Amino acid sequence: MPGTVSATASTPPRVMTGEHFMVGDHACAEGALAAGLDFFAGYPITPSTEICERLAHRLPQVGGTFVQMEDELGSIAAILGASAAGARTLTATSGPGFSLMMENIGLAAMMEIPCVIVDVMRGSPSTGLPTLVGQADVFQARWGSHGDYGIVAYSPSSPQECFDLTIRAFNVADRLRIPVFVLMDEVIGHMTERVVIPPAQQIPRVDRKRPSHEPGDAVFLPFKADADLIPPMAHAGEGYNVHFTGLTHDERGYPALNAQTHEQLVTRLVNKVAVHAPEAILTEEVDLDDAEVVVVAFGCTARSARRAVAMARQQGVKAGLLRLISLWPFPEERVRDLGRRDAVKRFVVPEINMGQMCREVERLTHLPVQSINRAGGAMITPQSILEVLVS
Amino acid sequence: MSVPAPAATQFVEEHPIDTLLRADRFPHILCPACGIGSVIHCYVQAISESGIDKAQHVCVSGIGCSGRAAGYINVDSYHTTHGRAVPFALGIAVYRPELCVTVISGDGDLSSIGGNHLIHAARRNVNLNIICINNFNYGMTGGQAGPTTPVSAKSSTTPFGSWERPFNLPHLAHAVGASLVSRWTVLHARQLKQTILKAMHKQGFAFIEVLSPCPTGFGRPNDRGDGIEDMRRYRQRCVIDDEAYLPDIDIDITDDTSPIVVGNFVDIDRPPFQPVLGAPRREVAKVLAENANQRTRSRESVGHEH
């Protein structure tokens, strides 16, 4: 591989096994390295720049390729190209850059090219609050590119999870052949905490499904999905003469511009993620057993929510927390079940946006859903959540 | 066919380049007398003569009529988004440097919406072969003006004639650092194929502009006749001048007697883009030396009388 440099004794290993006191952005970069990142392309933007910088330093030393692109349009295109050639690829950005990437996120979904995209959310819209926290890109991550497609998004609540979930993101991306997002927020990206990195052999790895046919075998249809709705992926340079296009295409990969092919393809792209949702969804539950008030929160806000739930319990209010570790697919079944419980009386959804994930909860329950919203710039405090819990 | 073939005619099952085209995708979508097919032909001819294993060739396109090229060529091919063929190709070429990656796309795709990627890939000297099919307009969307539309040319968005200064693409490519810069027309099939071959074997950024008739989008509003007439014009007007002074090779469509300068203008060796750990000293020295060279050359050429 290019950029390979023989490791010297002083070169830190690819997997930095051990305990570290590490900032979230770096933990994310280390997670990517541990997951076997081959190729990073990015463009600096606060508060994700530390991911880019860490990888500029680390990736070439362990045989990977780092490219600082001319912009985010180029960054996302480059990681798709490298992934089409077989690499595990990553880019990292924040709101404005994320917006620029949207078109090719749709291309990744359509061409079924796996990749991981980190968005460290800051106050928005537009340039907004470059250095301060926001959580308002969660719907953009789900719906930002035009059309219907499925994606997976994770939202870490600690530097440790930045590490763990980045690894998971790679595995899910390769397994499902989709773009996977790690939606960090500025507080998590910029906070430093203990991060435990396991030995290299304990890092889970799920690779893409690869064709079982020989190159040249006319039977091989590069976009014919197996029963799991996922087609095996042939890479550039292997002799399969594949054709990838963003146009609606048939199982050969050839453009087929008609309603029927479109229906089949888009349905599969959406269903592929839906049927594998149980593998992708991750939540954490705190004190939900007898809860009367269920807080649904993610990212840094989940930390305040956890504190608020503990404080509410001290005051005799039976509160519990459903922490969304994966934002997409949304854990619909779980929220529906909670809403059907006799004990549960209401939901509370704090988030640093003007009301996004609360809509997901609202569509799944008839119970009251109270949202706590801040436009961005600061964390929601435990006290402000507590007030709603005890009200 | 019911007419029996003359005895001397020999039928062969396959043409040598058959396997390089996706015959199962024909008929193609291109208009009659469109020049894009000729470019595709030159490219596959070059593949077959390149001596490079077919499996090592990768073709990347953006969006446009020209961008459809990738879809007809039977090598690993990627039909990406409008303007992003170059960075997509960069990802492939940098990750798998042993592959021979060629971008075939339109003037609008490469120099308008993708202009930023073009200049940066050239600046870095990414090992890519760029075949830019210049038909002076956005053919795919129905003949709008773009950054190559000549002054005075009419299009659906310049109904009174364009008054913007267009790009002189070879001059641009040279200025931003391309290692190989050429301009041909679809009439120059043999030269074009030779230049593509040269690009395939060259380490670095090769930019080949191919002037191509678009009777539908450009010919009609500008009374240029059909594609054949364009070919006739190419034959009358083209002057091969490898030593041409690049700032002077703008194309004038108001004067059909003025020359269209074509040729292999630039062929220099610069270290190709390869992200490595630290800049190797030798390479740094080479880059600096080449920059100095280029400055001297520019100064000399500015001194020329043209």
Add this chain to the structure above:
Amino acid sequence: MSTETTQNGPVQIRIAGYGGQGVILTGMLLGKAASLYDAKEAVFTQSYGPEARGGASSADVVISSDPIDYPLVTEPDILVTLFQEAYSKYRSSLKPGGTLIVESDLVHTNGDANVAGLPASRMAETIGRRIVANVVVFGYLVGKTGVISKEAAIKAIEATVKPKTYELNLKAFSAGYARATEESGRE
């Protein structure tokens, strides 16, 4: 403040100075020592906002024996200010009864009660280099408050600074630490 009063809850520490005084490193050392070598939980954050421009710089650390939910410092139990502006800005945020440490050559406290002052820069100069003033402060903070153990602090220094500057940093730490323990001996 003493560690007893906060043993059960998280201890919030804010170190504020101007760029170049090494407050970020001090916060980092504190958090690292607690989290990696004292088997405690610690979160370190720094101000990134527009207020972080113009030279001012602050490092916030929360240390606790239990997992830390809310990561930010709201009302420091320990406030260290290394220049006048930081003192004026953050003095009122200090928890009542909290510990206030100042660089006594650079901060006038106008008779503020219970201020622990030390001339860290001058002390650092005597040790060898002014640049380690922040580590003198670190030593003093550890000696004065016991918020982390001395052993953990030294391990954190060793794991963080360049090997060739370790001796110097250790000297700086010890000087600060010794001053704190001497003071408490005198009390």
